[in-house]
Amino acid sequence: MHGRVIEIGAGDGSAFALYPATVTGVLAVEPDDYLRALAADKAASAPVPVIVAAGAAEAVPAADASADAVVTSLVLCSVVDQSAALAEARRVLRPGGVLAFYEHVRSEHGVLAAAEDVLTPLWKRVAGGCHPNRDTLRAITEAGFTVSDNRRFGFSVHPLAPPIAHILGHATALGRGAA
DSSP states (O other): OOEEEEEESOTTSTTGGGOOTTEEEEEEEEOOHHHHHHHHHHHTTOSSOEEEEEOBTTBOSSOTTOEEEEEEESOTTTOSOHHHHHHHHHHHEEEEEEEEEEEEOOOSSHHHHHHHHHHHHHHHHHTTTOOTTOOHHHHHHHTTEEEEEEEEEEEOSSTTSOOEEEEEEEEEEOSSSOO
């Protein structure tokens, strides 16, 4: 990763320490006041310049084509409008810019997918709007991104919990604006 990065849903700023020296600056967008304050504290000791700003994924406070990369990490499950958030990512990316994503997604296993569908209405109320049954990879391609790599895997936060499907990958924005 290099150049100017916009991190959407920066949370408490835990990822700031991971940016390489090839990143010239990060605009960290976070809608939650409490998490944004924690992120501002971590920005002060980040290895690259980080500006923390209030904002939502559906309305990123940045100019068109102002970023070389957009990063989302466990964000696209909880945005109100996934297609609007991805359209904003395309808007702020320069042509050829990269969307780097790490998200949990709908299971490919029928029983688990059905359980996710049943649990989603309650889960999104108690888990900050999280929809565990979203097909985020499809949403990324439908938003006009070309997926260059993608790895799907199961991850469990606890040994007794079933592994939840996740994806990790990169996609390229071939042009600006909504698809």
